[in-house]
Amino acid sequence: MSGILRLEHVTKRFGGLAANQDVSFAVDRGEVIGLIGPNGAGKSTLFNCISCFYRATEGRILFHDREITNDTPEAACKRGIGRTFQIVRVFREMSVLENIMIGAFLKCEKTKEARARAGEVAGLFGFSAKLDRLAASLTISEQKRLEVARAFATGPEVLLLDEVMAGLNIQEVRETTELVGRLKGLGMTLILVEHVMEGIMPVADRVVVLDYGRKIAEGPPHEIVKDEKVIKAYLGVKYAERRARRSVV
Amino acid sequence: MKKGLCLFFIFVALLIVFPFFFRNPFPRHLLIMIMMYAVMSIGWNIIGGYGGQVTFGNAAFFGVGAYTSSVLLTKAGLSPWTGMAAGCVSSLVLAFIVGYPCFRLKGHYFAIATIAIGQIMMGLFMVWDFVGAAVGIYLPILPQSFRNFEFHATKLPYYYIMLAMFLFAIGVAFLVERSRLGYYLRAIKDDPDGARSVGVNIRRCKLYAFCLSAVLTSICGTFYAQYVLYIDPPSTFGLMISIDLCIISLIGGLGKLFGPVIGSFVFIPLVELTRVYLGSEGQGIDLMLYSLLMIAVAILRPQGLSSLFARGGR
Numbered sequence: 199m200s201g202i203l204r205l206e207h208v209t210k211r212f213g214g215l216a217a218n219q220d221v222s223f224a225v226d227r228g229e230v231i232g233l234i235g236p237n238g239a240g241k242s243t244l245f246n247c248i249s250c251f252y253r254a255t256e257g258r259i260l261f262h263d264r265e266i267t268n269d270t271p272e273a274a275c276k277r278g279i280g281r282t283f284q285i286v287r288v289f290r291e292m293s294v295l296e297n298i299m300i301g302a303f304l305k306c307e308k309t310k311e312a313r314a315r316a317g318e319v320a321g322l323f324g325f326s327a328k329l330d331r332l333a334a335s336l337t338i339s340e341q342k343r344l345e346v347a348r349a350f351a352t353g354p355e356v357l358l359l360d361e362v363m364a365g366l367n368i369q370e371v372r373e374t375t376e377l378v379g380r381l382k383g384l385g386m387t388l389i390l391v392e393h394v395m396e397g398i399m400p401v402a403d404r405v406v407v408l409d410y411g412r413k414i415a416e417g418p419p420h421e422i423v424k425d426e427k428v429i430k431a432y433l434g435v436k437y438a439e440r441r442a443r444r445s446v447v
Numbered sequence: 448m449k450k451g452l453c454l455f456f457i458f459v460a461l462l463i464v465f466p467f468f469f470r471n472p473f474p475r476h477l478l479i480m481i482m483m484y485a486v487m488s489i490g491w492n493i494i495g496g497y498g499g500q501v502t503f504g505n506a507a508f509f510g511v512g513a514y515t516s517s518v519l520l521t522k523a524g525l526s527p528w529t530g531m532a533a534g535c536v537s538s539l540v541l542a543f544i545v546g547y548p549c550f551r552l553k554g555h556y557f558a559i560a561t562i563a564i565g566q567i568m569m570g571l572f573m574v575w576d577f578v579g580a581a582v583g584i585y586l587p588i589l590p591q592s593f594r595n596f597e598f599h600a601t602k603l604p605y606y607y608i609m610l611a612m613f614l615f616a617i618g619v620a621f622l623v624e625r626s627r628l629g630y631y632l633r634a635i636k637d638d639p640d641g642a643r644s645v646g647v648n649i650r651r652c653k654l655y656a657f658c659l660s661a662v663l664t665s666i667c668g669t670f671y672a673q674y675v676l677y678i679d680p681p682s683t684f685g686l687m688i689s690i691d692l693c694i695i696s697l698i699g700g701l702g703k704l705f706g707p708v709i710g711s712f713v714f715i716p717l718v719e720l721t722r723v724y725l726g727s728e729g730q731g732i733d734l735m736l737y738s739l740l741m742i743a744v745a746i747l748r749p750q751g752l753s754s755l756f757a758r759g760g761r
Contacts, residue, residue: 249644275646287641289634300634303627304646312627345641352645 201226202387203248203279203356208257210243210411217243219411220257225356230382231389232402232419236432239408241391242284245358248389249281250274261356276304280354282345284361284391290334294325297333297344301351316351323347323377339370343377356387363394371397395437399423407432459614466606473723475602479674481715482613483667484695488707489616490663491692493623494656496702499636503689504545504561507568508538508661510683512668514572517584517678527596531669538665539658546657550650553639562686569684583679586672596673605674612670616663617708623659624704632656633702664692698744700751709752713740 201224210218217240225231233241246252248259250269259267261277269277280301289297298316299309306312320326323343328336333344342362349357359378363371371394378401381388392398398405398419405422407415409431415422422428429437462482466475487509495501515537516530525533549560573581589595598604623629631652634642639649672678691714699710717737725732748754 251640251643270648271640271643272646272648275644281644283641283644287638287644289637289641291637292633296630296633300630300642300647301645303630307627309625309627309630312630348641348645 202262203389204258204260205244205248206258206260208244208247208254208259210240210247210252211255216411218247218254218408221408221411221413222257223406223413223416225387225389227355227387228382228385229387229403230378230401232398232405233389233391233408234393234395234398234405234432235408239432240411241408242360243411244408245281245360245389245391248274249279249358275352275354278353278355279358280349280352280356281358282342282349282360282362284364286338286341286345288333288336288341288344288348290332292333293330294333294336294344295320295329298325298347298351301348304352319347319351322380323350339366339374342366343374346377346381350381350386354386356389357381359388359390361391361393363392363397366394375401395433462610462613466603472602475606477716477719479602479606479609480719481711482609483670484691484715485708485711486609486612486616487664487667487688488692488695488699488711489620490660492696492702492707493620493632493663494653494660495693496696496700496706497623497629497636498632498653498656499702500550500653500656501558501693502561502657502660503558503686503693504563504565505660505664505692506684506686506688507541507545507565508664509668509671509688510568510572510680511538511541512665513672513678513683514578514584514668515665516669517586517672518578520586521584526594527669527673528594531666534665534669535662538661542658542661543654546654547650550653550657561689565684565686565689569680569686572680572684579679581680583677583682584672586676586678588676597676605670609670612666617704619659619663620704623656628652628655636702694741696751698741698752700753703751703753705756706751706753709756713752 203225206222208218208221209216221244233244235241243252247254250266250271250273254267258265261279266274266277289300295313295316298319299312302312302315302319306315320329323346325344325347333341336344346357346359346362363374366374375397378388378390382401390398390402402419404417405419406413407422407428414431415425415428423433465478469475487505491502491505512531512534515534516527519525519530519533520527545564549557552560572578578584589597591598591600593604631642631647634647635649635652642649668683671683695710695714696707697710698714699708700706714737717740721732721736744752
């Protein structure tokens with residue numbers, strides 16, 4: 199197997215419960231991977247394993263051929279794995295600029311440099327007019343975007359985005375999809391956990407489907423949506439029909 | 448910004464000329480105490496205010512600072528200035544030993560653990576004969592000089608030494624606030640996991656902050672020993688000292704550069720004045736008064752008094 203990020207037989211158990219079982223896949227540089235599956239399928243757990251917030255019980259996670267399975271989250275970030283959280287974790291009492299600065303500080307030790315870098319990143323994410331706003335005063339959609347900006351400011355190679363589209367309205371989903379496209383254009387490797395199919399299908403190069411902690415399918419989006427197992431476990435017959443109808447029209 | 452800087456210089460100038468207008472020992476003593484508590488509270492604020500790691504054990508560093516210099520002076524005849532440096536080293540070691548395991552604890556559990564640390568130190572020094580146990584240490588009366596760190600005729604030298612320490616502490620806090628460490632601490636306070644996800648080594652940051660806090664508290668310990676010339680465990684390791692540092696920062700404004708300064712300029716005079724004028728009644732009116740102050744701040748200005756000076760507010 200090649201790829202900058204590789205998961206080899208990753209299993210994560212919480213006591214008797216196996217949240218991930220024997221999950222293997224590889225991610226190539228510049229790829230966008232969609233990670234989907236029903237609630238409780240172990241998507242976020244897998245994210246936490248990759249970003250080293252959890253330690254995989256079995257199996258190995260390799261980044262640039264180096265095992266990171268037992269690293270700390272901060273070490274994983276230093277190696278180039280950035281992430282966001284399902285439930286937003288922005289620094290609520292800090293301004294937008296300061297939030298991004300915390301990310302920028304990873305590569306810039308001096309406050310002045312970090313501020314300059316954060317300013318650039320803020321521009322990229324459309325925050326230029328809101329630099330001094332408290333993060334807590336932003337809308338959920340903006341907070342999620344701020345989290346991506348903060349992670350981006352650390353200069354990662356791989357970004358793990360955990361449900362950045364959940365709870366957003368159609369317009370915001372469209373904006374986020376566009377943002378993901380832009381990140382891809384910058385050469386970023388992305389893994390997205392997502393429930394919003396309309397958001398993920400247009401941008402993903404490949405989709406990995408989890409169910410009950412196991413990988414049940416992997417492939418390009420147009421194949422995944424026709425996969426019997428995936429339809430049964432997650433997408434549902436209705437989605438398949440709707441999709442089929444749309445493609446006929 | 449400019450206006451703030453001007454205000455600060457006026458404030459410092461007033462402190463410099465203060466002793467020329469107040470020649471009695473009491474006002475000078477009052478200001479020395481205010482500044483001493485300000486220095487310690489600035490130290491507390493670095494870890495407790497910016498970093499959000501509330502500690503009730505900082506008196507341990509005050510005690511270690513006081514005892515290290517006093518023991519070195521009485522047993523080895525070393526200058527208190529050397530003792531002050533040695534006290535800092537001891538405090539750093541203690542901060543590391545305490546901080547390393549305790550910073551694994553989250554939120555309130557860390558606060559609880561620090562209470563234990565302070566009390567353990569007090570218990571230890573209460574029974575440790577080599578350092579005078581419960582009797583404490585009487586420092587020898589030496590000829591007054593800067594080297595001996597003893598001045599008998601007037602409090603003036605003590606006043607200026609303290610003023611220098613006070614400005615040093617503000618300088619340290621100023622640099623911390625503007626540095627990566629300061630930003631990281633605020634991030635840790637807001638969301639530790641979020642901070643880790645962007646590469647912040649939260650344990651190391653907390654340890655650095657705790658060490659700075661320890662040094663600022665420790666130098667005050669040495670100063671106190673040389674100022675009062677008598678120390679015993681309750682007056683240096685007492686839990687009340689740790690709590691006062693927390694209250695001062697809280698009243699002034701947590702995580703604000705001048706929060707602890709404003710806090711101690713309000714809190715210490717109140718404590719000292721009520722103690723002097725009302726304490727002898729033995730009714731505890733002084734204690735009631737300052738609890739009233741705390742309640743008033745909690746209701747009217749929960750962000751602390753320093754927010755009164757903030758422009759507009761957010």
